[in-house]
Amino acid sequence: MIGLLNSKDKYTNLAFILSDQSDVTVKVAEYDRNRNFKIKKQFTGSLIELFYNVKEQADRLNDVSAIINTKTFVRNEVVSYPGASLREMILNAFIHADYFIRSNIEVEFFEDKCKITSPGGIFNASMEEIMKGTQTYRNHKLVNIFDKLGLIENFGTGIPRTLDAYKDYDKKPIFEATDNFFYVTLPNLNFDINDQINDQINNFDLDILRIIKQNPGIKVMQIQAKLLEKNIEASADQIRNSIKRKISSYIEHRGSKKTGGYFIKK
Structure with a gap:
């Protein structure tokens, strides 16, 4: 069973957050250097549709800049958030959030970073274990559904893949957790190199x-x-x-x- 019905054939909370009637809200924002809103959006509805909407908006804000090598005059493109880092951390927020906490998943783009906040701290593991790819399941049935849809690999590779995306750069992701929230900060690789950029x-x-x-x-x-x-x-x-x-x-x-x-x- 995928967990949409309980033993009394009643729809479960999982079925609710996957339905169009879901009241789960995810916020996406972009700020200028003075932290004034440039973009402020809220997405509500089915968790799967939410993910696609949020990812689409995040992809639009994942800028690609060109650094010109003045010795060879070769154009090297630099993505603000490299590899699968942005997608993986948004997915991580969706599948590991505690949906009983009355709060929202937030994806915020600042000039120098993207910060992703999700309700629910680390579930039955330490930060060290999570960083190594240890899997724990707050929402194991939700994980199975996302797995069947081909959205995740279900092998705990999200954080290791994100770290791997930044392995060749001085800037590194930051992971923080409290009892009630999990925070991921992805540094913007294009921040502070505007003098080298000519799109x-x-x-x-x-x-x-x-x-x-x-x-x-x-x-x-x-x-x-x-x-x-x-x-x-x-x-x-x-x-x-x-x-x-x-x-x-x-x-x-x-x-x-x-x-x-x-x-x-x-």
């Missing part, structure tokens, strides 16, 4: 940067010819537009308009 630069712009790096002093018409060698057709105006609007912070023009050319800035 507007595309592969065409990077090709021009690489050509200038390989051919110091090159002119626009010569850049156009080099691009054509790469089977990239571009007008002189497109190249000038890229130079003026996109990559001007990386390059400089030296010499006169007639005889000068473009160089990578030192």
